[in-house]
Structure formats: structure tokens, C-alpha cells
Amino acid sequence: MKIILLGPPGAGKGTQSKVLAKRLNLPHISTGDLLRQNVAGGTELGKEAKRFTNKGMFVPHDLVTKMLVDRFQKPDLKNGFILDGYPRNLKQAEVLDGIFNAKKELIDIVIYLDTSESVVIQRLSGRLVCKSCGGNFHVKNMPPKVSGVCDSCKGELYQREDDKEATIRNRLEVYKKEVSCLLDYYKESNRLHAVLADEDAPVVLEKIIQLIKAGNDTSKVG
Numbered sequence: 001m002k003i004i005l006l007g008p009p010g011a012g013k014g015t016q017s018k019v020l021a022k023r024l025n026l027p028h029i030s031t032g033d034l035l036r037q038n039v040a041g042g043t044e045l046g047k048e049a050k051r052f053t054n055k056g057m058f059v060p061h062d063l064v065t066k067m068l069v070d071r072f073q074k075p076d077l078k079n080g081f082i083l084d085g086y087p088r089n090l091k092q093a094e095v096l097d098g099i100f101n102a103k104k105e106l107i108d109i110v111i112y113l114d115t116s117e118s119v120v121i122q123r124l125s126g127r128l129v130c131k132s133c134g135g136n137f138h139v140k141n142m143p144p145k146v147s148g149v150c151d152s153c154k155g156e157l158y159q160r161e162d163d164k165e166a167t168i169r170n171r172l173e174v175y176k177k178e179v180s181c182l183l184d185y186y187k188e189s190n191r192l193h194a195v196l197a198d199e200d201a202p203v204v205l206e207k208i209i210q211l212i213k214a215g216n217d218t219s220k221v222g
């Protein structure tokens, strides 16, 4: 099954994708994580991407799309995947469908994590990420047992450069500019489902699971 999670920065796409990936036994692909790995590894792609990610701007289309296409070549994706962070605009959605249509395959379900702006800002400004395993914590909502240390792998926790307040606002502006075309695109092809995602992560997760299990038409955004 090929699943896309859409939503503003801070909607919980990364958090939900990681848990869903385990529950459904599917790989999780996050373009943000792939870019951060490249930045941390000092690759050419990472050096180029960093100029954009640090400001909360989109990384140029060709760069991010090529990176994703390379990831799609790996054999672990034969049963599907959970994709988070891509597409972010109409052009990327069309490219993605093009890739799979050429193989006579389809993105099966697109889940939109509908989240209010105040919740997004509160989540992002308190978010902590593990340098080693990428696990997410939050200073108030989900604090680690030991301050600054990842519960799972004992890695060091840090605040993402683009989770600083000014950059968060920029990311939200960029997101808002693009999202309605993207939602319309998936609505028209009857693949869009919405989940209200202001609640705590476990509550939202159950809603997503029910949706995937049931293939439930009632949540379709019409």
C-alpha cells in the first residue's frame, strides 16, 4: 500500500509515519529526513539544500525530486511505503503520479492531517529531535525521561534549525500558498481523506489506522 501523509509542518506527519510504518510493516520515507541526512553527511546535495532548509524555503524541485526518485529505486519498497514531506505542491504531486502511473501503479490513499495554526506553532517551537535515531520529543507534550537524551537510543536531542520561531512562520506561509491546489488535486482523483489532528498523537494515530483499515468513504473530503 502506498500512503501519503499531508499536512502543515507540525501536523505530526513524522511522528505518525514512524509509528504507522511499524504497525503496517512498511518503510517510512521522509524527504525532510533524507535532506537532513545529506546536510549532516556534508554531501553536495546537502550543501545545496541547507541554503533553503535553514530559511524554511522549499528546496528546488529537481534536487528534492531526484533524491526521492533515487530512494524509490531501493528494493525495500515493493509492498509500498508511507511518504511524508512530498508532495508539497501541485507540480510534485503530478511528478509523483507520473512515476507510478508509468509502472501502472497508484498512490492508494492520501491522508490530510488537518491541524490548527496555534497547535502547529506550539508543537514546533517545543520540538526536540534525536540526532541519532530521528525520534521526536516535545519539551512539554512528550518530554524525554532524561533532559536532552533520547529515551530509545540515548542519542543527543536538539532543536531543528528551522523550528526557531521566525522560520516556523515562514514555513507556514510557504505551506499555505501551496496547499489548496494540492488538496484539490487529490480530492478530484478521489483519494483524499482528512483527519482532525489537533489531539494527542495516539488519538490521531487510531483515527488514521481506522481510516486505512476501513477504506472508509465517510471521511473523504468532498
Ligand code: AMP
Pocket (backbone or CB within 6 Å): 009, 031, 032, 033, 035, 052, 053, 054, 056, 057, 058, 059, 060, 064, 084, 085, 086, 087, 088, 092, 162, 171
Ligand atoms: P520537513 O522535515 O518535512 O518539515 O522538511 C524540512 C525542510 O526540508 C522543509 O522546510 C524544506 O526546506 C525541505 N523539504 C522537505 N521536503 C521538501 C519537498 N518535497 N520540496 C521542497 N523542499 C522540501
